[in-house]
Structures are given as C-alpha cells and as structure tokens.
Amino acid sequence: MTLPDCTLPETGWGRLVLHRTRPQAGKRWTDSGEVHDERGLKNRPPGEVRIVPLPPPLVAIWRDSVQTHGTAPDGRLFFTERGNIVGYTIVHRVWKEARTLALPPELAATPLGKRPYDLRHSALSTWLAAGADPAEVAQRAGNSVEVLLTRYAKCLYDRQSINNQRIEHLLSAYDAHSDSDL
Secondary structure (H helix, E strand, O other): OEHHHEEOOOOOOEEEEEOOEOOEOOHHHOOOOOOEOOEOOOOOOOOOOEEEEEOHHHHHHHHHHHHHHOOOOOOEOOOOOOOOOOOHHHHHHHHHHHHHHHOOHHHHOOOOOOOOOHHHHHHHHHHHHOOOOHHHHHHHHOOOHHHHHHHHOOOOOOHHHHHHHHHHHHHHHHHHHHHHOO
C-alpha cells in the first residue's frame, strides 16, 4: 500500500486503490530472484485495479502513522527501519504479541485471530452480520459472492448471541404491535 494510492481524508471514509501484489515466496521461488515478486491482483486481468473503502478509524490510524513515521522511499505505508518490505516472520511475531495483549486470556487460548489473515475472515463476516449487501462485500474483498458466502460467512465470534438479540428484538416488536391492536 502506497500513499499515492490512498485517499485519507481528515474525516469520513477513505479509499485504497490496489494495483498489484508483492507476495513473499523466497528468492528460489520467484521469477525475479527477489524475495517478493511483483504480480497483478489475484484472479484479475493484468492492469485491473480494486478499490477498497477504508473505514474512518483505519483512515485515522494510517494518517497518524504517515505523520509519525512517514513513508518508505517508494511511498509504502509499512516498512522496516531500513525502508524494506516487512517480512512474513516479522508480521507473525508482532501479531502473536499483539494478539495476547489485545485479547483476554480465554480468547487468546482459542483460534480466534490466530493469524493476521484471520482479520480478513473476521472483517468480511462482520460486514455480512451488519447487514451489508453480499455483492458489495464480495466486491470489496475481491471475491465472488459464492466464495464470500461459503468461506467467510462463518467466522464471526459469538454470532449466536448476536442473532439471539436480533430475534428477541423482532419478537418484542411483534408483541408491542399486537398489544397496540387491543
């Protein structure tokens, strides 16, 4: 993610335009001989972009990060002390530590958020649980609706309690409506 590809307004939603990926595979496994090969977006024609809306809290965090730390020479928002790409092992080490700090011990002992990639599952499931249109969620995620509903629509923590509250709310509305009919 580079700063020129971001819209980070003072207030409200921002956006990120994704042009490419740079997966880490190791020098022996890339076409370029580098640790990260530059590639197009997964399952998309060459040159196609994906627009990702950024919620206001994330916009604020990224704005603060840019003001505090700047960007790498090529404009990347996240980089090492030497300006390099942050490696997979560093991300996982920091994630493991942050997870134990952010979650209570009983949740930290579960698979909840075990890998950074689990945040994707959680976000997409949360958007669906909030009632967002599945076609819009799929577009934001860069997936088909079919993949979205089969892979991601089941990763929300404590979904049963949320659904119980919704059902109780609806039943209460029915009770209030039938009381007013008397």
